[in-house]
Amino acid sequence: MKSEQKIEKNASTEEKIKEAARVVFTRKGYAATRTRDIAEESGYNLALINYYFRSKEKLFDIIMVEHLHLFMQSIAGIVNDRSTTLFEKLEIIVAHYIDMLIANPGLPLFILNEINADPDKLISKVGIGEMAHGELYIITQWKEMAAANNAQLVNPLHIFMNLISLTIFPFVACLLIRNRTGISEENFNALMLERKKLIPMWVKTIIMSSMQQT
């Protein structure tokens, strides 16, 4: 821990360039980013980018893989955890993502946009097999709940889309929302923290109401 911090404070040139690339790529996207922008942001010269990383694209790939990892990270663990209930999982997932998104608000728009720019690249970069071996435990729990209530639940894909939509979209549209409502970044983050408790409640309500209907 101590040594980790030391490394970050006296970061190597390579680390500083990578950090600068992370900032610029995330804000402007791959196509709009100039290697000169990264050099300026890092405080070093343009030539060093090619010295440490062979090309703009290779540097971008490193950043992208780290971002995708940050985004998918630990979700596999959460949804397969046998010690938490279905609704506890919802709370944990939402809390995990909102904390991460407040720290990295530009992340989802960046990732979604780059996937859109080159869909095929995603397939090779995201570990598809990562979450695919066997049925996810959360799905098992879902089916058990449906059986216990003797109910035909709504398509779980809708619930999944609702959960990530409610959690992630406000960050994707952050600037638009703040522009139209005039709220500050501080107040926006406070709203998002409120949603940590509200979203799982809302999703639970949606699930419950879909049971009563049938």
Place this chain on the structure above:
Amino acid sequence: MKSEQKIEKNASTEEKIKEAARVVFTRKGYAATRTRDIAEESGYNLALINYYFRSKEKLFDIIMVEHLHLFMQSIAGIVNDRSTTLFEKLEIIVAHYIDMLIANPGLPLFILNEINADPDKLISKVGIGEMAHGELYIITQWKEMAAANNAQLVNPLHIFMNLISLTIFPFVACLLIRNRTGISEENFNALMLERKKLIPMWVKTIIMSSMQQT
């Protein structure tokens, strides 16, 4: 109507170039788009783009304004309509957007990304005053409902964010969702059509549950 169709079929060179620009800009974004891509897509030469539109940026601005108009269009009318109830408005808004998004699935990601790329430009392009004169009637209806139920409702901004999140986000993350779930474009659109009925129901449920709590 008939003459409109005729114009579209025998579209002028200017219209063809604009349509090509719309397609390419929307798919690749401003920075990644080359004027040569637009020329190729239009079937005409690169020089004609500068003949009809003075520059890449001016052409982009035209496309962007049209897209923003398409996105904001008629919403002001819906939310100020005195002949519909609050919940009817929710249904109309969601239905309107889902139909529009199935026809233009790339639109929201394009707009959100370009706003992110140049936030200041948005302010000058979107008519800020457009919806700002006087309180929106839907807000009045919201307050009346809160008063009638003698309830302190949840921040309406949350409800608004929920509505647009549930409606728009699946289209923003369309490729990611389809990649992870393996569903076809056809099935994805079918799911979205299901959501036309489901989202207003869910949002209504969320509003109702927030009343019962207080």
Place this chain on the structure above:
DNA sequence: GTCTATAGACTGATAGAC
């Protein structure tokens, strides 16, 4: 109006001094 050819600026990448 539409084309070809090209100017002028910028980009990613590298050579070579220190």
Place this chain on the structure above:
DNA sequence: GTCTATCAGTCTATAGAC
């Protein structure tokens, strides 16, 4: 390791032929 200088390629925009 880090810098300056520069190359080769690509980009937007335009000049000029038809």
